[in-house]
Amino acid sequence: MPVEQSAPVVRAGKRDSLDKMVDDIERIANAFSRFRKWLDTPVQPDQPKAEGSKKEVPPFDIQQIPDAMRKEHMPISARLMERWFSGELNYSATLEDQRKEINQKGELYSESMIDRTTIKMDWVLRHARAKRQYDRLVNFDIYGSRAYETLKDILGRYRSRGDLSPWTVSDYDIRKLHREFQFQRAAVESSFEQKALQAARRLPNAGVPDDLTGALGAFNFYAAVAGVTFDVGNRKATVTHIVVYVRDGYSFEGVTDSRSQYLGHWSKNGVVIVPSYVAANLADQPWFDFPVVVGSTIANLYEPGKVYYPVRNRSFREWQTRHRQGGDFIIFSDYRPIMLNKPITVYFE
Template sequence: MSKPEVPRSPEPPRLTKRATTVPPFDIQDIPAAMRKEMMPVGAKLMDRWFAGELNYSRSEDDQKNEINQDGKPYPDSMYDHGIIKMKWVLGFRRAREQYEDLVNERIYSSKAASAVRQIVARYTSFGRMYLSAWGICRHDIRILHKDFQFQYVTVDGTFEQKAKTALRQSTAHAPDDLTAALGSFVINAAISEIEYDFQKRIGVIEKIVVYVKDSYSFQGELDTTSQYLGHWSRRGVAISAATELANLAGSPWIDFPVVIGPIQTLSNPGKVYYPIRNRDFRQWQRKHNRGGDFIVYSDFNTIRLQRPIVVHF
């Protein structure tokens, strides 16, 4: 007689390995991450951009002329006069060096003299011995910039300057607050006062103002050559040297997130750093119908020249 078969216990269900998912990243987390990276000014400017009404230019020419997507001049709300301070800007060595080059050398160049001559000649019909540019402009720096600006220098604007900054940032693994706030920008010189001698037909400039004007925008291509802004997470930023150099050369580059730490931390939102480009902000604008490109003016330094600028008219 055969023994009855002992029933087998059911096999436990196989455990399926859950796929590790990469958590999504919201670019609105960047200002908080900037503050963690000691970039408070950059964070203020980006907060302003997110809070602003929809405003952007459709082309580089429109951006230069401050014309928005509707073909209209930027509204007054798209001009900021309070966040950027010259004292803060000049605390960065590369900005200080360009500033000193401007006030000690560039304002005396032949190009600057030609621009000053045109401005001086424009106001001879007033018949005044003394002309206050601020008075003419009703103390509006936007008008002063348009009518009396005569020279400028760039900071991080040339390929050489950008390459040096990119190398420094890749070594430090993060940009400084100046780069986060302004990227490449311009320091301007404008006439503050003109003294006329109508007998000698000369104009004398003894006082100028120096200030920063910059466009805070995310203009550019929407492909992989779009301006690279770093790899960001909620905790901060990391710079990919290869991506940065490809961007400088205008070469396309495949974007991918990077993990700081062991691969097991892939599901941790703070450990995954995402490549961010200008196009990400443009896409955010389209999705939310908000986000305002705006013009930044710093306060200004008034300088009395030890060597006045003299031009004939």
């Protein structure tokens, strides 16, 4: 994010005149520079202030975001981000590598980079937009032509066996079951910026995403074969049981310039959303980064948590590069087993 030059400060509220406050603005710009410098060096212990020293705008550490998330009622999001910060260096060079769970070394993600416990289907389905997509998946999408062709290809590999237990083949591991028997998905389109824009349109002073968006962003439900039978001549196979689950990659990929996905303006007290940032991001346009001061008095410039700093995906990638730590990982929720009222039969001839 471009911070070498002094950046304007925008107030999220009633503005005071800053015509005679050049020195204060310069201090804010310097604080923003210290935020950038923090990416290059570990945070040092607080030093005693020299007597008579000038007041300074407190810098921001992105490792404060999980605590800020909890203040915004986003506990699951906070837990996942803390896992990322504490993890060993791990990332995928491309989106395709992430889909295949291949890291920067060309190796399969280790088991330590798989989260199987944090996300629960019951929690996900309490969100109406997720429930709608789940219902669409299990009632319609699994019966579509694309799902049929995928099932035909998957089950055709096991046609000669005449008997198949997907769970046994997968060693009762959802990660392996997904790799071998997943045949349809449904997207929940709720990226951080899209959710923020929707909220900003409804409530001009709101825009804070909910915990589902903070945790998973835009994610997918997946359906995988869990039970199937073949006829005597192995000319057809009938899927009788499936499982549905969430799989998502927790990472901060994307472009590294000012079009990098905007994640909000953060301080230790929470997040504010600047609609102009969201609009620029959605239009894939570059945008100058600048801090936001919340409050109505100049004293807020020096209050910890009152200055909010723009955070993007690249902020985490830069932190990861500088500190050689921070692990992208794959999320699997628990799964919902479903016995199909309308079994799916595929024909091989």
